[in-house]
Amino acid sequence: DSGVTQTPKHLITATGQRVTLRCSPRSGDLSVYWYQQSLDQGLQFLIQYYNGEERAKGNILERFSAQQFPDLHSELNLSSLELGDSALYFCASSVGGLAAYNEQFFGPGTRLTVL
């Protein structure tokens, strides 16, 4: 158990819908990262927040947005869902803000299926 929690575990929804994925980092970790993992794209970094502020951005679509709240939990919002958004979404956390220098602890993931 990494100490990172993600809810829900599974999500099935229809195209065009909007969903929110939630992540609680390990106690004491200030950084939260979001990743998308699909069979054809591999593990893609989406976005990182550090202590409430956006720190780094990856291949995040404009239809996706995220935020980190004062209690450090984070939410990833996915809107206008398409079939291709079906994937495993992971959240990870680390103590520091520099990803290359910090071990990331991954949550169990949310499996999103868009029908």
Next chain:
Amino acid sequence: SQQGEEDPQALSIQEGENATMNCSYKTSINNLQWYRQNSGRGLVHLILIRSNEREKHSGRLRVTLDTSKKSSSLLITASRAADTASYFCATDAKDSGGYQKVTFGTGTKLQVIP
């Protein structure tokens, strides 16, 4: 695009044998990390090697880094069935805003046959 690319894509060995997987990357890095992922689960950090280090050990793991060739290798000695997993290298790169981010390679799928 991926910063790191692992090779081979898949590897199948007998229990007790050594497993070697390689990672090549494109731009200079500060550090390189290796992670393991059991099927459908979150990644687990294995080891971090700094750009000024050439070799690092952790238990049955040995990681080397050759910055001149922009490559790293992960050796698992005396493999066990429990080592069956996908292994990813992670390297740092700059995002469009100049901030540092970590990108993961495509992974090597290791199967250890009992």
